[in-house]
Amino acid sequence: MGGAVRVRFAPSPTGHLHVGGARTALFNWLYARHHRGAFVLRVEDTDRARSTDEDLAAILEALEWLGLDWDEGPPTPGYRQSERLAIYREHAERLRAAGRAYYCDCPPELLERERQAAQKRKETFRYSGRCRDRGLERGALRLRIPDTGATVVNDLIHGPVTFDHGQLDDWILVRTDGTPTYNFCVVVDDVTMRITHVIRGNDHLSNTPKQILCYEALGYPVPEMAHVSMILGPDRSRLSKRHGATSVQAFRDAGIPADAMVNYLARLGWSHGDQEIFTREELIEFFDIKDVAASGAIFDETKLEWLSHEYLKRQDGAALATLALPFIRAAGLEPPEPARLAPMLDTLKERAKTLVELVAAGRFYFEPPAAYEPQAAATYLTVEGARRLEALITRLEAEPDWSAAALERVYRATVEALSLKLVDLAQLSRLAVTGGMASPPLFEMLALLGRDEVLRRLRRARGVAEGRG
RNA sequence: GACCCCGUCGUCUAGCUAGGCCAAGGACGCGACCCUUUCAAGGUCGAGAUCGCGGGUUCGAAUCCCGCCGGGGUCACCA
Numbered sequence: 001m002g003g004a005v006r007v008r009f010a011p012s013p014t015g016h017l018h019v020g021g022a023r024t025a026l027f028n029w030l031y032a033r034h035h036r037g038a039f040v041l042r043v044e045d046t047d048r049a050r051s052t053d054e055d056l057a058a059i060l061e062a063l064e065w066l067g068l069d070w071d072e073g074p075p076t077p078g079y080r081q082s083e084r085l086a087i088y089r090e091h092a093e094r095l096r097a098a099g100r101a102y103y104c105d106c107p108p109e110l111l112e113r114e115r116q117a118a119q120k121r122k123e124t125f126r127y128s129g130r131c132r133d134r135g136l137e138r139g140a141l142r143l144r145i146p147d148t149g150a151t152v153v154n155d156l157i158h159g160p161v162t163f164d165h166g167q168l169d170d171w172i173l174v175r176t177d178g179t180p181t182y183n184f185c186v187v188v189d190d191v192t193m194r195i196t197h198v199i200r201g202n203d204h205l206s207n208t209p210k211q212i213l214c215y216e217a218l219g220y221p222v223p224e225m226a227h228v229s230m231i232l233g234p235d236r237s238r239l240s241k242r243h244g245a246t247s248v249q250a251f252r253d254a255g256i257p258a259d260a261m262v263n264y265l266a267r268l269g270w271s272h273g274d275q276e277i278f279t280r281e282e283l284i285e286f287f288d289i290k291d292v293a294a295s296g297a298i299f300d301e302t303k304l305e306w307l308s309h310e311y312l313k314r315q316d317g318a319a320l321a322t323l324a325l326p327f328i329r330a331a332g333l334e335p336p337e338p339a340r341l342a343p344m345l346d347t348l349k350e351r352a353k354t355l356v357e358l359v360a361a362g363r364f365y366f367e368p369p370a371a372y373e374p375q376a377a378a379t380y381l382t383v384e385g386a387r388r389l390e391a392l393i394t395r396l397e398a399e400p401d402w403s404a405a406a407l408e409r410v411y412r413a414t415v416e417a418l419s420l421k422l423v424d425l426a427q428l429s430r431l432a433v434t435g436g437m438a439s440p441p442l443f444e445m446l447a448l449l450g451r452d453e454v455l456r457r458l459r460r461a462r463g464v465a466e467g468r469g
Numbered sequence: 470g471a472c473c474c475c476g477u478c479g480u481c482u483a484g485c486u487a488g489g490c491c492a493a494g495g496a497c498g499c500g501a502c503c504c505u506u507u508c509a510a511g512g513u514c515g516a517g518a519u520c521g522c523g524g525g526u527u528c529g530a531a532u533c534c535c536g537c538c539g540g541g542g543u544c545a546c547c548a
Contacts, residue, residue, distance in 0.1 A: 012548055047548060108546070115545090124471045124544070140546050158474070167472055167544090175546040182548045206473055206543035229475075229541095236540060264481095267496090271482055274495040293482075295475050296541065303481065303497045313510080351509040361508090411506085426506035438508035 005037025006196045009063075009070075010186070012044040013056035016247035019299060020201065020231040020239060022066060023265040027228060028199045029068045030266070030287035040193055041073025043080040046185055051082075062248040066258050067280070072193075081185050088180040091188045091218060092141055092173055100217040101143050101173055103136035126169040141174040143214055151209040156197075156226035156289045163209040171210050183207055187214045190223060199226045199289065202296075203238075226289045229269055229296045239299050246299075255327055255355030256304060260311040264304045269293045277310060309353040317342030320349060320358075327355045333366040344448050347440035362440075365449065368457055369435025372464070376437050380428045386465035388428060391418060393458050402451045404443040411443070432461030 009025040011017065017025075032039035041063070045051040060074065073079045095101035104127075111127070118125040132144065146165050153161045173184040180188075190198060205227045215222045233243030240246065245254070251261055263278055270293070272278070272286045315323065321341045328335045335341055344365045345358065352358035372381065392414050399410050411429075415422050426442050433454060439445055446454050 014548075044548065050548080104546090111546085119470060122470050155474095161473070163473075172546050177546080179546085181546070185548095201542095202474065203542055227474085232541080234480090238541075268481065274483070276481090276496055297482090298480060300480050300497070306497055350511095408506095415506095422506050424506090430507060436508090440508085442506055 003194070003196065005032060005035035006040060006194055007032050007037065007199055008040040008042050008190070008193065008195050009068075010042040010044050010189070010200075011059050012047055012050075013052060013059060014047060014050040015055055016249055017059045017062035018239075018246050019248060019251070019265065020246075022062065022248045022261075023231060023268060024199065024201055024228055025063060025068055026066070026262060026265050027270070027287075027289070027292065029070075030283055031197065031199060031289060032071070033284045034287050037196070038071040039068070040195070041070035041079065042189060042193065043074060044182070044185070046081040046180065046182065058249065062252075065252055066248065066262055081189065084185075084189065085180070087192060088174070088185055088188050089178075092180065092184070095143065095173065095217055096141060098217075099144070101141050102132055102134075102170075103139040104131035104142045104170075104172075105136055105139035105176075106130060124167050126167070127171075129170055132170070138176075140172045140176045142170040143173050143210075143217060145170055145210075145213045151212050153205070153208045153212065153225055155205070155208075156224055157229075157292050157294050158205070158227060161205065161208075168209060168213070173214070183211055184214065187211050187218070191215065191218065191220045195223050197224045197226065197289075199228060202227045202229050226292070228292060229294060231268065232296045232298045234298060236296070236298065243299075244301075251304070255357065255359075256308045257311045257323060257355070260304070260308040263311070264307050268299070269297045277307070305353040312349045312352060312355070312358065315349065317344075317346040320345040324355050324358055327359045328366065331359050331363070333359070333363065335366065340448070347444055347448065351438075351440070364434040364436075364439070368453075368460070369433070371435060372431055372461075373436050376427075376431050377464075377468075380431050381461060381465040381468055383465070383468075385428055386462050388418060388420070388425060389432065389458055389462040389465060392425060392429070393455065393462065396451075396455060396458070402447060404441075404447040407443045407446050428461075429458070433457045 007028040009021075009028045011021055011025075029039050031037070041060075043056060045056070056074070063070070077083060092101065096103075106127075114128060115125040127142070129147075131139070131142070145168055148165055150162050150164045151168070153163070155161055171183065172181055174180050189195075208225060208227075212222050231239045233239045235243075245251065248261070252258070259280065262280065262283070266278065266283050266287070267276060270287065270291055272291065275282075278286070312320070318338070321335075321338055324341075324345055325335060336344070344362060348358050348362040352361050392411075395410050395414050396407075399406060411422065411425055415425050418425075427437060429442060429446070430437055430439050433439075433446065433449065
């Protein structure tokens with residue numbers, strides 16, 4: 001094997017990091033880490049108005065959140081296309097001097113007419129080559145490509161894909177105003193950054209033969225190519241905002257842990273036997289582009305949430321606290337100290353698919369219920385309910401031990417004395433303490449909440465029940 | 470329209486390179502039951518794909534060949 005693997009992810013900062021882009025970045029990162037190579041981040045900001053620093057910052061932040069660290073790239077200078085204009089100019093000049101590229105001054109209107117004429121003839125539009133041998137000194141610089149023959153893209157995922165030169169044309173490398181075009185920048189960048197494997201979206205496959213011809217004109221070896229399928233929406237068209245959330249940040253804000261997101265994205269289009277859940281180390285160890293599927297994949301939020309839940313369930317309370325803290329604060333709640341918070345979250349993790357749900361399910365831990373579920377209140381907060389609460393409160397007040405086990409004993413004894421079933425008293429207490437009918441196991445929850453707070457809520461519910469009666 | 474890619478349960482996929490181990494396996498979701506102080510979690514079981522369609526080749530095809538259909542992508546002096 002020759003040199004080390006060098007791959008790159010090249011987003012253009014014209015929006016948030018899309019999950020499709022994130023998956024492409026992930027595959028590149030995994031490939032680099034697997035081969036102990038380099039993951040390069042390059043910013044394709046040749047775009048005039050559309051690129052913004054805010055978008056770039058958001059993309060970098062999303063990559064960092066996912067844990068996809070880059071070995072080369074911003075903030076080190078030299079990884080933004082806007083900083084590399086001199087390099088493109090130099091390569092363009094080389095091609096021109098060698099006769100591999102030529103200037104063209106065909107007016108856009110003429111080109112447009114020819115394009116429509118070709119369309120009418122049911123043919124692929126192809127630049128006529130009118131300016132090929134006119135020896136012009138200015139204009140748009142076009143790459144001279146062969147009229148006959150074919151270029152084969154040896155794709156690592158799709159196998160050999162042949163493009164007839166009759167379908168390709170002398171494309172523009174540099175515009176009349178002197179700015180390089182995207183396809184040209186990509187080639188020059190990949191060459192000068194010594195990229196060995198280009199792993200990118202399937203939407204670039206059609207551009208690849210043009211780029212290969214450019215590599216050849218420049219006299220450079222062509223890197224390995226791998227075109228990853230698109231991520232689709234439920235209607236099988238490319239996933240876009242009209243399908244719902246598509247930015248990585250949206251999922252982060254929805255409370256999906258980064259590791260779950262990474263696992264989901266990795267498994268979308270890539271597989272390793274029947275395994276579904278992977279540690280990051282396993283991902284790095286097992287990942288190989290040859291196991292990446294060639295077909296498009298629909299983004300399934302339900303499965304993402306399942307994975308998110310699996311990750312949450314595997315965390316211990318302390319780790320959960322770290323993950324959940326920002327979400328607790330975002331909900332406007334005051335988190336208790338870590339020693340109390342951790343065991344609380346432990347009781348919640350089985351019943352929440354995301355961190356947002358975790359906080360919602362455990363809201364009662366942080367503040368008294370603002371209201372009682374109406375239907376449950378109608379059933380339980382009655383005269384009889386008040387009587388039961390009274391009996392319960394009396395016994396609890398007499399109980400010095402506030403452990404879950406002791407609380408259970410008190411409840412069972414009370415139930416016995418009142419000739420009730422445990423479920424009756426449990427649901428009544430749940431309603432009083434949480435405001436609803438679903439919660440973590442009652443006795444643990446009461447123990448965690450503490451004697452004073454529980455008694456306070458029980459008494460309040462008793463008051464409401466009496467008021468209703 | 471031209472070119473290119475793709476096509477196995479609703480979804481993600483295994484299997485396809487070396488045809489029989491596949492009357493197609495796993496996972497999500499869905500249904501039932503068990504467990505149970507609620508909701509979950511967990512356990513068990515189940516429904517669900519004639520492998521896009523049609524021809525071939527072969528004793529035998531999801532796997533090989535041909536044709537078709539469907540979906541998607543690319544066709545800019547955008548990226």
